[in-house]
Amino acid sequence: MRKTLYIIGLSVFVFSCTSQQNVKKNTYKPKNPVAQPKPAVKPQTPETPKPQITNDHGVEFFTTNIADATKNDNTASYGSIVSAKPIGYKVVKTYFPAIAQNFRQKYLILHYTALPDDKSITVLTQQSVSAHYLVNNTGDNEIYQLVDENKRSYHAGVSSWRSDKNLNDTSIGIEIVNTGYASDSTGKKIFAPFSDDQVKKVAALAKDIIIRYQIPATNVLAHSDIAPTRKQDPGPMFPWKKLYDQYQIGMWYDETSKQNFFNTAQSDFAVRYSDASFIFLIQTAFQKFGYGLELSGKWDDTTKKTIEAFQYHFRPQNYDGIMDAETWAILQSLNQKYPTK
Numbered sequence: 001m002r003k004t005l006y007i008i009g010l011s012v013f014v015f016s017c018t019s020q021q022n023v024k025k026n027t028y029k030p031k032n033p034v035a036q037p038k039p040a041v042k043p044q045t046p047e048t049p050k051p052q053i054t055n056d057h058g059v060e061f062f063t064t065n066i067a068d069a070t071k072n073d074n075t076a077s078y079g080s081i082v083s084a085k086p087i088g089y090k091v092v093k094t095y096f097p098a099i100a101q102n103f104r105q106k107y108l109i110l111h112y113t114a115l116p117d118d119k120s121i122t123v124l125t126q127q128s129v130s131a132h133y134l135v136n137n138t139g140d141n142e143i144y145q146l147v148d149e150n151k152r153s154y155h156a157g158v159s160s161w162r163s164d165k166n167l168n169d170t171s172i173g174i175e176i177v178n179t180g181y182a183s184d185s186t187g188k189k190i191f192a193p194f195s196d197d198q199v200k201k202v203a204a205l206a207k208d209i210i211i212r213y214q215i216p217a218t219n220v221l222a223h224s225d226i227a228p229t230r231k232q233d234p235g236p237m238f239p240w241k242k243l244y245d246q247y248q249i250g251m252w253y254d255e256t257s258k259q260n261f262f263n264t265a266q267s268d269f270a271v272r273y274s275d276a277s278f279i280f281l282i283q284t285a286f287q288k289f290g291y292g293l294e295l296s297g298k299w300d301d302t303t304k305k306t307i308e309a310f311q312y313h314f315r316p317q318n319y320d321g322i323m324d325a326e327t328w329a330i331l332q333s334l335n336q337k338y339p340t341k
């Protein structure tokens, strides 16, 4: 076989086309896309000649460029193409970009560090945990990048959302410097607020990441959402509603829908609170929304922590971990607005 032949097996190409159910349809157009290398030959049109094809041992091979970058925005790599450099050979990136590809980065997970600035940096750079980005609380305009976006950082731990597990594999993690919570005399967790500067930084950073990787609203989550039995961060002081209202980041419910569910929810709670069938119904709704919750039919500790995590995110005025009519109404309105596909 000729050493310099740029080959792609036609038979392989045709076979790949039968697997397109996994291909994410992509309509996103970046505002300022990084200039893409122009194909050596224009995409095939009636006016342009067909790609040259040779036949080698009964198999057809393309020998000219068949790339059409206009059909594949995912080839936009924002300056981060990582390629092999085999000694004595040339890796060519521009000839055959495949349509069948998407980003590995499917989730954006927000955290607080539970530490002040200096200790946050030490822990996240020198120990066994990390995040892609660290948003400081020093009032400047800097955001620290600790890990390349194409690499895994160790921020999520044992985690799940919908059908996905171990979200370090598929997420970008943002740590926000915040001291977390202290428990009062009654055992209630009292959380520290986030400064406006930090919230603006987080919003700008999150927006940039969400747009570039086309991360859906359902996948912009708190650490406590994906690990509710272990984690509280970024906690109820983090302004998820503000991010949704002002920056269109993440999920939030519609007030009218919530009110409609609330009227029924109130009577449900008056008569059915302890019924196993009612608890199953609520646990199923949490599971459907995304939480990794076992269906026990009991108000057990895992369910309580899941309710608490949900309240941190969507009903931060009261995060006692006890299911009530308002929490139930919000959960149902979110499931209606963001159905599992």
Ligand SMILES: [Zn+2]
Residues within 6 Å of the ligand: 110, 111, 112, 155, 223, 231, 233
């Ligand atoms: Zn965390």
